[in-house]
Amino acid sequence: MKVLITGASGQLGNELQRTAPAYADATPLTRQQLDITAKDALQRAISAYNPDVVINTAAYVKVDAAEDEPDAAFRINATAVRDLAEICGRSGIKLVHVSTDYIFDGTKSPLPYLEADRPNPLCTYGMSKLAGELYAANLCPSHYIVRTSGLYASRGSSRKGGNFVLSIINKAKNREPIRVVDDIITSPTFAHDCAGAIWKILGSEMPFGIYHAANSGHCSWHEFAQHIVNAAGLHAEVARIKHTDYPAKARRPLWSVLGATNNLDLRHWKKAVEEYIITEGAGK
Template identity: 40%
Template sequence: MKAMIVGADGQLGRALQEILGDDAIALGSAEIDITSPESISSQLDTFNPTIVFNAAAYNFVDQAEDEPEVAYRVNALGPRNLAIECQKRDKSLVHISSDYVFGLQSSLTPWTELDTPGPVSAYGMSKLSGEYFVRSLCSKHFVVRTCGLYGHAARRGTGKGNFVETMLRLGNEREELRIIDDQKCTPTNAHDLAVTLCDLAITTSYGLYHATNRGAATWARFAEEIFAYLRMPTKVVRITSTEYHTKARRPAMSLLNCYKLEAVLQNPLRTWESALHEYLDQRTD
């Protein structure tokens, strides 16, 4: 598998590079502009990969409310351009999406791939649009939704920040943190997701998938596990979403049902606690 990683400087892009090694062509924003069909076409013709991993995205959820056109250009039109160019060359495309495509409806159980999405933010709408473009324009596609992603690239200064790094920074600065406790999610280790994407990419089971570590948490529970594992004295005060105002709405239920993925790969991801502990251990090595 000759792979091209788009968005190679981010958390997931770095994790994909670590797994694929010399087999990967790693392109950051300085090398490829997914909003430009010409840039994509040039790189595909130069390197001629068999598969493209699109880990590039506009991830500023609140800022997207003020500049939805920017989010749409990167998260929707960018994947559209990639899908068109990959289809022309009969190449597979792995595109990463988000739990933020949900939120409008309520659910007591994790979302499946058959559930109707309903975003509640400009960011979520841009990600859902990107999904639809890829699914309709590239026949050899894997669209993979994930949730609560964190990876080591943020710690090395080569990727955007993540919740774990933010909690560790704030936990060292403050005795007490107020964290939301009414939004359910599954924290997902970027390395675990990258392994799964590579395993999925060598199949021909194209389609829409959910991929997260196993289990459920709230953001407050996530923070408590971080501090407890590292024996940090920081106290977590559990609050509601209405007590912590953000410009963009977040889904109250972000749990994703991953049974479809597990049926294809026969290898479920490990629990979010186990993945987090390993991440923290590696961080302190």
């Protein structure tokens, strides 16, 4: 199976490469190699590589900045996905498009969001991602929309260097105060596990449609941070704050727990964090 991966230098793009199974002949393309907003380049790349599957992890992910740059967010998260879905649909190529829990508004608390629940994004980033989903679903019959949440990845996976887990560990080691919101609830997800779920969907030829691929269970960002500190064998108290203490530009859902009706069976978020800390050598 020839697989083209866009956004290959990102967290998920990188983990997809690290976890690629034997059945996949994966070609990763970074933004420098393929800017998905350039339709001609997209068409050329797809003609040249002739893939069976495109996995689109490329995205505009700056949630707060998107409020000031809606055009950029929509260009990458929606218009480029429209072009990609149109090309894939026309050529009979399967499209895996990665999306987000931020397409939901949080009002389903305390029940997890399932694949068929009605989206209602609260911010520009969420709206642009939902528009991308709709284009993928409507223009490419062979589509998988894979929603995930709260991604963190191996140290080498982010060109931005670092993620929430490593930043909490660094603060604990440096004895800096750690304050984290306890009123936003999510399902933190190890990008390695999300990548594994995508390979499982493709490898088992699961039915086309929407999939939720988040680690199971849920927690507040505060509980997530405290578990990171404990799992790393460090001693630090994480102080609780409210999301209103640090107003952000973008409105986020206060509850965005992704449940799943599929059988992807991602492990519990606590187990994933523990393994992450061991494999990264990030503990005490």
